[in-house]
Amino acid sequence: MRISGRPLIEYIRFLAPLFGLIAAIWALRLLTSAVGVPPGVVRLFSVTVTSSVCILLAVLLIHVRRFGGYSSVVTAVFLLVFWEQFLIIAAIAFAFFTGTGNIFTAPEYSGRTTSLLAHIIGHVTFGIGIETLLGAGMGCLLFWLIRRMVPVESGKWSGAKR
Numbered sequence: 183m184r185i186s187g188r189p190l191i192e193y194i195r196f197l198a199p200l201f202g203l204i205a206a207i208w209a210l211r212l213l214t215s216a217v218g219v220p221p222g223v224v225r226l227f228s229v230t231v232t233s234s235v236c237i238l239l240a241v242l243l244i245h246v247r248r249f250g251g252y253s254s255v256v257t258a259v260f261l262l263v264f265w266e267q268f269l270i271i272a273a274i275a276f277a278f279f280t281g282t283g284n285i286f287t288a289p290e291y292s293g294r295t296t297s298l299l300a301h302i303i304g305h306v307t308f309g310i311g312i313e314t315l316l317g318a319g320m321g322c323l324l325f326w327l328i329r330r331m332v333p334v335e336s337g338k339w340s341g342a343k344r
Contacts (some may be wrong), residue, residue, distance in 0.1 A: 183184055183266060184255060185254070185257045186250045186251065186254050186257070188249075188250065190256075193254075193257055193258065193261060193333055194221055194261070196243070196247075196258075197223050197240060197261055197262060198284060200215050200222070200236040200239060200240055201262070201265050203232060204229060204233055204236055204238060204262065204269065205265075205269060206265050207227050207228070207229055207232040208229050208266075208270070210227045210275070211224060211227040211228075211229060211285055211286075212249055212273060212284060212285060212286075213225060214271070215284060215285035215288075221290075224227060226330070227339040229266055229270060230266070230313075233262055233263060233266040233313070233317075233336060234320075237258070237259050237262055237263075237317045237320065238320075238321075238324060239322050240255070240258040240262060240321070241258075241321045241324045241325050242328070243327070244258065244325065245325060245328045245329065245332070245334065246334065251325075252322050252325060255318065255322055255325050256318045256321070258321070259314055259317040259318045259321050260314050260318070261318070263309075263310055263313045263317055264310060264314075264315045266313075267305050267306070267309045267310050267313070268307070270286055270305055271305050271306065273285075273286040273287075274286050274287055274298055274301055274302050274305070275277070275298075275302060278298040279333045282283045287301070289315075293298065301334050310330065323338070
């Protein structure tokens, strides 16, 4: 599969450090919750906020490394959001199959859903869909702004306006 002339594996390699950052925050959130850290501290490790920061970093990297254009931004956003939601769904599914709870199945984070299966379906549909749309919009706007304010010409940073 090729996106904007690049194979999907290139996108995965390009975004690997950001995937790692999201996974590290996800693991920290699970571990701090499991060992009984107060909820106020556990909330500091937000996978959603980390994913948003990773989207911003991906846009900056795409610009600086000339990795592509707007389609590359949208692809990066989708892959990062998919990874984020996959990790969250894995934690919810683990709780569902083992009959235990974790931070991702706590009532204050599950919304009004009483069923863990409905919670998973919500992440698959709305989690991936809405967050990808919002992230792509934010990412493309940022990409446009960066391209206008900090153009990259012949491999060097230039302060000249177009």
